Amino acid sequence: xxxxxxxxxxxxxxxxxxxxxxxxxxxxxxxxxxxxxxxxxxxxxxxxxxxxxxxxxxxxxxxxxxxxxxxxxxxxxxxxxxxxxxxxxxxxxxxxxxxxxxxxxxxxxxxxxxxxxxxxxxxxxxxxxxxxxxxxxxxxxxxxxxxxxxxxxxxxxxxxxxxxxxxxxxxxxxxxxxxxxxxxxxxxxxxxxxxxxxxxxxxxxxxxxxxxxxxxxxxxxxxxxxxxxxxxxxxxxxxxxxxxxxxxxxxxxxxxx
Numbered sequence: 001x002x003x004x005x006x007x008x009x010x011x012x013x014x015x016x017x018x019x020x021x022x023x024x025x026x027x028x029x030x031x032x033x034x035x036x037x038x039x040x041x042x043x044x045x046x047x048x049x050x051x052x053x054x055x056x057x058x059x060x061x062x063x064x065x066x067x068x069x070x071x072x073x074x075x076x077x078x079x080x081x082x083x084x085x086x087x088x089x090x091x092x093x094x095x096x097x098x099x100x101x102x103x104x105x106x107x108x109x110x111x112x113x114x115x116x117x118x119x120x121x122x123x124x125x126x127x128x129x130x131x132x133x134x135x136x137x138x139x140x141x142x143x144x145x146x147x148x149x150x151x152x153x154x155x156x157x158x159x160x161x162x163x164x165x166x167x168x169x170x171x172x173x174x175x176x177x178x179x180x181x182x183x184x185x186x187x188x189x190x191x192x193x194x195x196x197x198x199x200x201x202x203x204x205x206x207x208x209x210x211x212x213x214x215x216x217x218x219x220x221x222x223x224x225x226x227x228x229x230x231x232x233x234x235x236x237x238x239x240x241x242x243x244x245x246x247x248x249x250x251x252x253x254x255x256x257x
Contacts, residue, residue: 040066112181114256115157120249122162123224123231132226133166134176134206141217147178150189157182176209192216210234220255222248
């Protein structure tokens with residue numbers, strides 16, 4: 001019988017397929033792509049049954065339909081595909097960071113460090129004064145495409161400058177600040193919104209914009225809620241709510257310290 005020829009390669013094959021299917025479901029869960037994914041999965045199962053029954057005409061039609069469906073997903077749901085790829089980058093994010101650090105050491109060039117204390121001081125001020133803020137910090141991705149959508153600043157990161165930008169009467173307080181290393185690249189930047197539909201209702205536009213960037217890039221995004229005076233952060237398609245100033249400091253020390 002066929003199962004008697006089941007080898008370790010077959011086991012690896014099954015486990016890899018199961019993992020990929022799980023990752024796909026996890027990424028598109030809560031989006032409009034989920035229904036299409038389930039439909040194609042059902043069609044594929046039916047295709048396997050028909051093929052096993054040796055129904056050639058139906059198997060040919062369904063086989064071609066599945067191929068077209070996969071192409072449709074790749075074209076229409078580009079953001080979901082990008083998230084799927086970023087999820088792998090999240091798992092192995094330390095590898096490119098180590099390579100970059102090694103190359104910087106060899107070339108004698110060091111990437112400027114993010115001034116954590118300046119950002120923490122500003123965030124603490126925003127909470128005390130009930131000011132909303134959205135701060136995007138670059139990692140591997142230089143975020144130039146986001147900075148180009150805002151007002152160019154190109155100044156050193158300081159707590160006072162961040163306070164000035166997000167002051168209620170400032171013309172730059174709407175939108176996000178984009179930081180790379182020790183430099184504020186731009187302010188009043190427009191960010192992409194997440195299309196997830198299963199988020200808590202109390203999350204506002206800033207949180208959805210932060211998650212949108214975290215889904216598209218490897219950026220670290222800080223959100224200060226004006227209404228709730230809470231500190232949150234987003235990274236790699238996840239958002240962490242009400243972490244507190246000490247929680248934020250601990251995470252930033254881990255990534256940028």
